[in-house]
Amino acid sequence: MSGGWRARVEMQKVSVTGGEALSISTTAERPQGASWGIDDRIVFASMAGLSLRRVSADGGTLELLASSDASAKDSLAFWPLPTVTG
Amino acid sequence: MTQGRHGVWVYDISRNALTGLTLETPSTTPVWSPDAQRIAFVTLRQENIFWQMADGSGGLERLTTNDYRSSPASFSPDGQLLAFTQAKPETGRDIWVQNLADQEAHLFLSTRFEETAPMFSPDGEWMAYSSNESGQREVYVQPYPGPGGKWQISTNGGHEPVWNPEGGELFYRRMSAPTASGS
Numbered sequence: 001m002s003g004g005w006r007a008r009v010e011m012q013k014v015s016v017t018g019g020e021a022l023s024i025s026t027t028a029e030r031p032q033g034a035s036w037g038i039d040d041r042i043v044f045a046s047m048a049g050l051s052l053r054r055v056s057a058d059g060g061t062l063e064l065l066a067s068s069d070a071s072a073k074d075s076l077a078f079w080p081l082p083t084v085t086g
Numbered sequence: 087m088t089q090g091r092h093g094v095w096v097y098d099i100s101r102n103a104l105t106g107l108t109l110e111t112p113s114t115t116p117v118w119s120p121d122a123q124r125i126a127f128v129t130l131r132q133e134n135i136f137w138q139m140a141d142g143s144g145g146l147e148r149l150t151t152n153d154y155r156s157s158p159a160s161f162s163p164d165g166q167l168l169a170f171t172q173a174k175p176e177t178g179r180d181i182w183v184q185n186l187a188d189q190e191a192h193l194f195l196s197t198r199f200e201e202t203a204p205m206f207s208p209d210g211e212w213m214a215y216s217s218n219e220s221g222q223r224e225v226y227v228q229p230y231p232g233p234g235g236k237w238q239i240s241t242n243g244g245h246e247p248v249w250n251p252e253g254g255e256l257f258y259r260r261m262s263a264p265t266a267s268g269s
Contacts, residue, residue: 007261008261008262009259009260009261009262010259010260010261010262011257011258011259012240012244012257012258012259012260013250013255013256013257013258014239014240014255014256014258015254015255016212016214016227016237016239016254016255016256017254021240021241024257026262031259032246033246034246034248034257034259035248036248036249036250036251036257037251038251038252040250042248042257052099057250057255057257065099066097066099066102
């Protein structure tokens with residue numbers, strides 16, 4: 001058993017006029033640089049997997065959209081295009 | 087995206103094509119303009135904001151001439167304003183807005199706390215941002231350009247807000263309780 005703790009990040013959305021926040025996903029992907037598309041899906045960079053991932057704004061399974069070149073994996077960060085349609 | 091020695095690259099997913107944009111100028115924190123024609127970024131040498139056509143045509147154009155490190159965050163929907171943070175030793179990161187037409191920068195929010203990630207709402211009338219004024223990072227919204235008070239949006243931690251393109255909702259992230267890994 002290797003043990004250890006894994007940091008997790010919860011992605012949430014909430015109405016600016018009030019109400020409970022909705023948990024979209026809790027992930028160890030270390031999300032960064034998200035973009036909310038007009039198709040109501042959110043694309044974000046995974047700093048753990050060094051890839052672009054996508055999830056419905058209503059929650060659900062994370063999809064792999066694109067992954068990086070393995071040779072660049074020590075220093076790569078994504079910022080998705082705003083309002084991407086996927 | 088940024089890669090290697092902090093250069094900005096454009097990755098076209100449909101063509102699986104990676105194109106270097108700022109190979110000669112170490113840069114980071116890229117932000118797309120609303121029309122997706124340009125990308126603004128901070129250069130590591132000048133610690134100021136430049137922008138360039140996303141297809142690489144033309145040269146770099148300097149947008150800010152600030153004394154302290156300035157990082158772009160979001161454009162207003164009409165592309166005329168750029169919200170950015172400037173890190174002053176006395177006040178930490180503050181929120182400024184640059185008018186791209188007259189190149190004038192205006193202070194939007196400065197406190198002794200860290201204000202980051204200013205994001206114009208889709209109608210341009212609100213600014214979402216993150217601040218650690220409560221002791222942890224939370225998401226707030228204020229009318230833009232004001233005046234007006236702020237509303238706290240997240241209640242149990244939140245940073246890097248992103249607007250629903252239809253407005254009215256915000257996406258953000260918060261740290262969750264860690265889980266045991268390995269077996």
